[in-house]
Amino acid sequence: MAPIYRTLEITVISAEELHRHGKPIKKNSFASVKIDSQNLGSTQIDDRGGSYPLWNDKMALKLPSNVSFVTVDVHSGNFSRNKIVGTVNIPVSDFLSGFVPESYLHFLSYRLRDNRGERNGIVNISVRVLVPDVSSSTSQSLNVKVPSEKTNFGGSAGGGFAIGIPIWSGGRI
Secondary structure: OOOOEEEEEEEEEEEEOOEEOOEEOOOOEEEEEEEOOEEEEEOOOEOOOOOOOEEEEEEEEEEEOOOOEEEEEEEEEOOOOEEEEEEEEEEOHHHHOOOOOOOOEEEEEEEEEOOOOOEEEEEEEEEEEOOOOOOOOOOOOOOOOOOOOOOOOOOOOOOOOOOOOOOOOOOOO
16 A cells, blocks of 8 residues: 655754854754655755854655654755764654644754764754645545434433533533
8 A cells, every 4th residue: 555645844944053073063054854864855055154054944845654754964064065963853743643733833943963972953943734735635525324214212202313512520611
């Protein structure tokens, strides 16, 4: 069975306290987003922010249902010659589970780790699960059957349908 895809809108907003060899980064940093080692997109290079780069770059990506993590790498240098300063594996459950609407905008911050596992800054992102266009996709209709005959509840109580009214416990209505 083929995996089901969801479309994510990920915005890599910024990073904080980035270092390389124990010294703050002076310029030229960018971030990349990967799923299962496949690079899905990169931000523009920030050449002014130093160890506090600001990107605010939005990317849309297709997320297969069998993926558990999205990886964000922060690089120092340019696209052809760079070093990874920090990495974070973001659990998909951070923005796909729970009781929030699908189009909810999550603002998330994660600790970056360098190649030795040491703390090396923070990356700030936002994630929104895009709701598919219902008009273009096929939808299944809900088939609800209503009894055609009246049911007599409680003998000669008049018949009809039972109606439930919620009762709030421990509080006033």
